[in-house]
Amino acid sequence: ARALELTHAECLDDHAAAIGTHYERAGDGAAALAWIERANRVALRRSEVKTAHDTFERARTLLDALPDTRPNRTRRLALLLDQPVMFMGLMKLTEYRDLVRQHETMARALEEPGLLGQLYSRLGWSEWALGDVRVAIDALGTAVELCVRAHLPHDAGIAQLAGGWAHILAGDLTRALELETQALERLSVERDPHAHAAAHAGRAWALAEMGRYR
Numbered sequence: 001a002r003a004l005e006l007t008h009a010e011c012l013d014d015h016a017a018a019i020g021t022h023y024e025r026a027g028d029g030a031a032a033l034a035w036i037e038r039a040n041r042v043a044l045r046r047s048e049v050k051t052a053h054d055t056f057e058r059a060r061t062l063l064d065a066l067p068d069t070r071p072n073r074t075r076r077l078a079l080l081l082d083q084p085v086m087f088m089g090l091m092k093l094t095e096y097r098d099l100v101r102q103h104e105t106m107a108r109a110l111e112e113p114g115l116l117g118q119l120y121s122r123l124g125w126s127e128w129a130l131g132d133v134r135v136a137i138d139a140l141g142t143a144v145e146l147c148v149r150a151h152l153p154h155d156a157g158i159a160q161l162a163g164g165w166a167h168i169l170a171g172d173l174t175r176a177l178e179l180e181t182q183a184l185e186r187l188s189v190e191r192d193p194h195a196h197a198a199a200h201a202g203r204a205w206a207l208a209e210m211g212r213y214r
Contacts, residue, residue, distance in 0.1 A: 013042045033062040049089035097126035117146030121159040136166040157186030161199040176206040
């Protein structure tokens with residue numbers, strides 16, 4: 001594994017999965033996990049959803065073999081929370097929603113508002129995409145509160161923009177417009193073109209449904 005790291009020092013991202021495999025075969029689960037997590041992040045960044053899914057499952061298996069410590073539980077949750085776009089790309093949103101729900105108790109036990117807020121954000125987004133608007137609204141509202149408490153304005157903004165879309169489908173256009181406007185304010189602290197576009201789209205949708213075209 002070290003030989004691969006040295007040989008491919010200038011392009012480690014392209015060989016992260018292979019390096020992880022070598023560490024796994026050598027019995028170094030911790031090092032293997034670090035490289036497979038890296039391979040997963042690379043695949044997500046490149047929108048390689050099949051590879052992202054494969055490395056996600058490999059990372060979960062490696063975590064299962066490591067001690068069930070607080071840091072490893074946090075790591076397990078962080079891994080899961082990175083995956084919504086991958087599951088959406090594979091048309092497996094129900095599976096993702098179920099996985100998030102299965103980890104809710106673990107997230108609560110860690111007593112980290114930011115991590116729990118991110119979990120409820122993913123849960124709310126999944127429920128919205130699957131059509132359960134009321135459950136989505138509740139989860140996203142909780143996500144905003146927790147992320148604000150944890151001083152995570154970007155994550156709070158993401159939850160608010162998703163909540164705005166959910167409120168449009170629920171017919172509460174005034175609240176939807178409020179949420180999208182607040183989301184844009186919070187999202188301004190960090191460059192995220194996709195989130196900004198989604199919030200602007202939600203705001204425009206709410207205004208159009210209200211008959212306000214100017």
